[in-house]
Amino acid sequence: MESRATRIVLGIWVALVLVFLFGPIAIIAVYAFNASNVQTWPIPGFSLRWFASAWANREIRSSLLLSLEAGVIATAIAVLLGTAAAFAVHRFRFVGREAVSFIVVLPIALPGIITGMALNSFFVFWGLGLSFWTIVIGHATFCIVVVYNNVIARLRRMPHSLSEASMDLGADSWRTFRLVTMPMISTSLIGGAILAFALSFDEVIVTTFTAGAQNTLPLWIFGAIRLGQRLPEVNVVVLVVTAITFIPVIVAYRYMDQSTDRSR
Amino acid sequence: MSSAHETLRRGGVPRRFSGLLWRNPRLGLGSLLAPPLAWFILIYLAALVVLFVAAFWSVDPFTGELDRTWTLDNFRAILTSDTYRAIALRTVAMAAAVTVTDAVLAFPFAYYMARVAGPKLRVALFALVLLPLWSSYLARVYAWRLILSHDGVLNWALKLVGLPQVDIGYSRWAMWIVFTYIWLPFMIMPLYAALERIPGNFFEASGDLGARGWRTTAKIVFPLALPGLIAGSIFTFSLTLGDYITPVLVGGPGSDFIGNVVYANVGIANNVPFAAAYATLPLLVMAIYLLVARRLGAFDMM
Amino acid sequence: APAKANYPKQIGKGEGALNIVAWEGYAQDDWVKPFEQETGCQVNRKYAGSSDEMVALMRQGGGGEYDLVSASGDASLRLIYGGDVQPIKVDLIPDFKDFVEDLKAPPHNTVKGVHYGLSYEWGPNVLMWNTDKIKDAPKSWAEIYDPKYQGQVSVPDNPIQIADAALYLSKTKPELGIKDPYDLTPKQLDAAGDLLKTQQKLVKKYWALASDEIELFKNGDATIGAAWPYMTNSLKDAGTPVADVVPQEGATGWADSWMLSAKAKHPNCAYKFMAYVSTPKVQAQQAIYFGETPVNLKACTEMDAQQPGSCEKYHLNAPASYLKSIKFWKTPLKQCSDGSNTCTNYTDWQRKWQEIKG
Amino acid sequence: MNAMSPPAPTLATKTASGGEILLRLSGVRKAYRGAVAVESVDLEIRRGEFFTMLGPSGSGKTTTLRLIAGFEQPDAGTIELDGVDMARTAPFDRNVNTVFQDYALFPHMSVAENVAYGLKAKRVAAAECRDRVAEALRMVQLADFAGRLPAQLSGGQRQRVGLARAIVNRPGLLLLDEPLGALDLKLRQDMQLELKHIQEQVGITFLYVTHDQEEALSMSDRIAIFNRGEIEQIGTPEEVYERPTTPFVANFVGSSSIVKRRGRRFMLRPEKVQVLPVGERAAFGFHGEEGRLEDRVYLGMFTKYVVRLGDGTKIVAVQPNAEGATGQLEKQRGEPVLVVWNPETAWPV
């Protein structure tokens, strides 16, 4: 439908936005190879030494590990609770049903500083020391909505008759969930989980308020940025994480939602 | 036939439990809803309540001890101060400006994804939009410092092509650019979701009735994409509203946000009551925003 | 209220870990790594950009997240009276005896003879400038209030910065009657505020982090400002032409102490760490790295060994007189040092600072 | 007809005037948040019958079917299958299977896996399962498509998979909710024949939902006419077409003209009316009236005439195009004609 000129103009726009999106990431990549730890432009020379020193850095490894652990557990909680909430809202009519979708989006829609501060004073109020688990709780709280939204969108598109057909054929609720519902929602679940994990993996503000002495990777990065001595290592870590995630993200989104390749 | 019923009736615990759930749907609802609801109410809503009760308390500035006597002093201090009013205004204005800019940048992009790109390119663009979320938010903000600083990449490039230097490092311009940049994917995704749901034959129907491209865009595409736009704006607006790191990293003088004041009071001055009182403002703004957004159907697009 | 003493008899076996809150540059691998190898105590570092942040971190989650903090004088009393830190048995620190006398039991970390902190290092807030862009070496703080540096000034984003203005005003406007830059009546606070508000228009950026300031000078955004010697050193190392000076009006400064959390989970490692960083070698490494002065007088030879002339450069050979020239950070209180109740407290300062920054 | 089929029933027994009751609904009622979907339904279905529920959109057909399948629970009334009340039995414990309007095939399973689904749920042994699936696919002529995914099938093929998936379980009762609604007319007509054939083969009781009168008439042993959540009439195709008990049934099942004579209203089916040139004589005992030809529509098999009588009554008549290539009555619109009917065929409503 769109005229050729429209398509060309839109194409140029898309290209420019991509340059905008990836320009800073390119800068990060370049500085990862900076021979000096002084961040001036253009860089004085190329070097791989920061890869070696990042690799040897125990703090990077432990904070990366912590971020992965917290992200995985928070995502797991989000998947369980978000899926349960999506099913409840999709399947049933009940008083306060509307409120559920509202409560669920609150933690992500309210500024992170409110979420963080509220959880922080809550933990303090109950005398719970800040720990790995408080990080997980904070992350899970704002990740639930991502899974919830993905799953409920899929459930809405999934014909209700499928699970009825299954029960009609003699499969009990559990079998129906396992053999029909789960395979149908799995891709949206994966999509939601990936996004949830990404949000957790990169969360700074809520973590700042819910972490104790533990450093997640973003907190380590923040510390490194303040310190200013090891910035190339930050760039190395960011570059490597981005590169490693690129392929699974592409693969995952290919499978995520049939709607994305539904032709217009 | 009755023997058939017998065989059907048999079955293990899951089957009998399934039957129980079928006969008592409320039980099923309860077991699905209780865990997430308990999580949100016992942890999150309770936390918000604790926080905002604290807004009416005060703190000993020296020892940091909470004084749990009811007082409106925090609110009074905020409402009577030009400084706090200016900061609130600045924050909301920036959040609005960033939201509008992201919408403008994202709309043609999402439109291209939904309507022009083929299936393969669409998946690729989708992944490319999401990819920045994996490269540290902090590192990307920091990269902008290197771009915008006095002797940075931008001025270097401008010099290369013989253009005059700009001095926008550490300023509100810088914050505007960086916020726009950081939250752009959060606008593109829901906008794309909304555009992608517009049936193709609406474009045909509109053209068929004599409307040219711009008219179709204004009268059909935009109104139908509005829920997605609002869903995206929830992110861009609220993420900007609550951020305090970007102002610290790329802002100049006079660029403190609500978040900076809140952070300074809770994370530095240990004055949670005052922070809570000041945080009431974004909380109210977002609550209203969300109620409006939900009415406009934005929640289905997030 | 201050925490009760709970002295250990001796330093026991390490717990394997140690969580510390430190100023940036206070826990460098150069000396932390050997400590870890020696004691098996893995050091987890959290860097704070201001004394306020240190206090907040030590109180975070009800306290107990961190074992040690390198608190400056304006944070230490708050931590003591807030009950956040516990008394330290200085006998367990072998090098304590070699400390500068004035800092063995200074009022900012010792209350009624009870040591709540172990002095570490001290130094001045200096005036730093880019020597390429400013040829005449500045001598007065007046420079950072001078409109000719519009958009090139950088000062810390910290309420305690008001004291710098007050110090300057105490010299340039004696009629205000400022004696101690931390004892300000509301009128004096306003006067300092007004001065800082005129400065706000000149500021390129209020630096929140040490690295901010370094970068501002490195990338040509700032040419003059208030800094720490640490920054001058870093910038010089990176080839940026800068110099610093304690201007004629004198300077504010810090005197830091290691303090032990009242709920420390790793007290043995904490004692081991305090003992370790009090040794002449570490004291010297720290001093040279940050550009400040150790408390251990024996560090002088170590300093000269690591960087010839540094003992003198940082006045460790004549600490007593140099000490007097620095107005060390302390927490402003309602009660002035002279006992009268006419001063402004830290909350007032915070509000004022917010007003200044806008 | 193959080995499975029962001895061909006589035309008389096909109307199922007797036989054992398989399903009985009494006083069944269902409302959705205030909106009543099924007001009160009483129904008896006999074993082996092809029973159809016919009615306009929203009349409660689907709801009734869902209550029988167990997807919904009735607000009141009983649902007895084989004399046992099913009200508290879950769908997976009912000996009833459903063919869905949108087929509801599991998209991630092959045709064979779809068909085997019910047997596996009942833990039928693998070998038997394989055989029964193969047999069911043969019956719906999809033996060669066992390995395909539903997305790789045409609409008619999907419909047959849905059917095979249900009948492979040999349910006591098969529920079909507008199973042909999504198909092209031509395909639908073919599938009607196939469905009917299969029902005769396997001898399962069919409870069929449609809103297409022709489909209902051509396939059913008995028909229940639904209107606003209630049944207006139950009867054989001939009964509901020729002897409707309410005006609604008269109007919904086939088209008709209404004439008022001597203070009473009569329904006239179009095939009972003849249109003749003015001046011709009506047959003995027939009633004739003059009118004006308002429209003539050629419909292939027959031609439809619309005639306006002197008192304004509109009479619709159809006449088969039996005699040759063109319709018999060569009149133009607006010309006068004679309409004729046997008063015995005028049904009072």
Next chain:
Amino acid sequence: MNAMSPPAPTLATKTASGGEILLRLSGVRKAYRGAVAVESVDLEIRRGEFFTMLGPSGSGKTTTLRLIAGFEQPDAGTIELDGVDMARTAPFDRNVNTVFQDYALFPHMSVAENVAYGLKAKRVAAAECRDRVAEALRMVQLADFAGRLPAQLSGGQRQRVGLARAIVNRPGLLLLDEPLGALDLKLRQDMQLELKHIQEQVGITFLYVTHDQEEALSMSDRIAIFNRGEIEQIGTPEEVYERPTTPFVANFVGSSSIVKRRGRRFMLRPEKVQVLPVGERAAFGFHGEEGRLEDRVYLGMFTKYVVRLGDGTKIVAVQPNAEGATGQLEKQRGEPVLVVWNPETAWPV
């Protein structure tokens, strides 16, 4: 009929045997990535005509319509509207409007706004716009629904909004792609009448797509039968039903039996065949053969008989249920019967 309607045409002119050409397609071809959707289509449509494209699913009807509307561009051939080639003209510049199968109503606009959309795009003055919208809504009997949103309408009402939205623009040509496909049978029959009525009222040329033969026969002036991207026959309803030029047309338009006699194949329409008890005499000049009654299906208006002849040929016959409450032939399945037809009605294929 109101003031707008043209003088009632005679039945003869309705077959549109002459008249000015409005639309001409010559050698139009369209392929989608290798798959040919429209092979080669030649077509002429006359002004004022009700022209129908009939054909099975996938035969290229929609593609042809989309080419005419301008949603697609042909790979080859010309599309002339009023003698002007339209191939490079954008949809919004063509004097053609479309009624979509799924209506494609704009969900965020009221009924009136939907209908006004095309007029506003053409910058028709507000007052005139208001009047024309009101008139169009009156015509489709939705005057009272102007303020509603599409979601608040039933299927049939939406369909009429789609129609009003198109005709309000007074296009030279109106394209309708299975506009009634989504409706219930009963509603569809009502809408067929309404559509036809409106076409006569406004005098716009209709190009109609359907896969329902009955619909095509009852509404059209002329019909084009599509098969695999090509037109097999164009003609009046009677021509395509009674004198099909290809076996495909014979089979697709209406049902028929095929008999082979003297080495030639003939098509027998079911209404041309009579079924009689054995022993009765066929009318003069008629051809009679004995067979066995295989099935008898009551269809309300008529009864369908399936007879198997001695040589295995299957003959389908329909007889109107004109005489009384029951069909005339009281034979049971399996009994011998006589089938009779006029050899002139057997069409060689």
